[in-house]
Amino acid sequence: MVARANAHVRYPARVQLVAAMNPCRCGLGGAGKGACGRAPRCQSDYLGRISGPLMDRIDLQVDVPPVTAADLALPAPAEGTAEAAARVAAARALASDRAARAGEGALALNAQALNSRADGDWLETIVALDAPARALITRAAEAGGLTARGWTRTLRLARTIADLEGADTVRRVHVAEALIYRRVAPGLTGTPQMAGQAG
Numbered sequence: 001m002v003a004r005a006n007a008h009v010r011y012p013a014r015v016q017l018v019a020a021m022n023p024c025r026c027g028l029g030g031a032g033k034g035a036c037g038r039a040p041r042c043q044s045d046y047l048g049r050i051s052g053p054l055m056d057r058i059d060l061q062v063d064v065p066p067v068t069a070a071d072l073a074l075p076a077p078a079e080g081t082a083e084a085a086a087r088v089a090a091a092r093a094l095a096s097d098r099a100a101r102a103g104e105g106a107l108a109l110n111a112q113a114l115n116s117r118a119d120g121d122w123l124e125t126i127v128a129l130d131a132p133a134r135a136l137i138t139r140a141a142e143a144g145g146l147t148a149r150g151w152t153r154t155l156r157l158a159r160t161i162a163d164l165e166g167a168d169t170v171r172r173v174h175v176a177e178a179l180i181y182r183r184v185a186p187g188l189t190g191t192p193q194m195a196g197q198a199g
Helices: 041-047 052-056 069-073 081-101 105-112 120-127 131-142 148-165 172-181 192-198
Strands: none
Touching: 081 148, 120 148, 131 148, 131 172, 148 172
């Protein structure tokens, strides 16, 4: 929405935000050589400058540790860009097919076939959590790690993770991974990392 003295104009937009930040003010936060001497207070103060509502809207939060000499000596990853792109294309096709099979019509195919836009009854339909998965996300919400917005975004992300795996159903392991990306895991008893390993 652009507001000026004579008019207000609304431009439809879908935004994909990709952001990066240092671990702390000096950029040396974390373990290892050259680590920040004021850790962990420096990191928490620095991260605290970003508002909670903004962080709540970021679905994937990934720590990227510094590259070491040992990392550089490792062989290239088994999955390259082309393979990853193929998995993404297959996941998007699954979402479109799911909407088509449900008879959701052109609106769903255009607007809700992408998991990132699913909501309400359609989101509940395509996710359909089993008891262990629902218990995990409920525990995360009760622990204060999820807002109502975070709940919805976690379900969308879990559905996408399942699609990338080619899974028909969203299981506990998919919810666990989605919670880890939202940085909910460390505050839970019996963390999602453990759940993800248990499968």
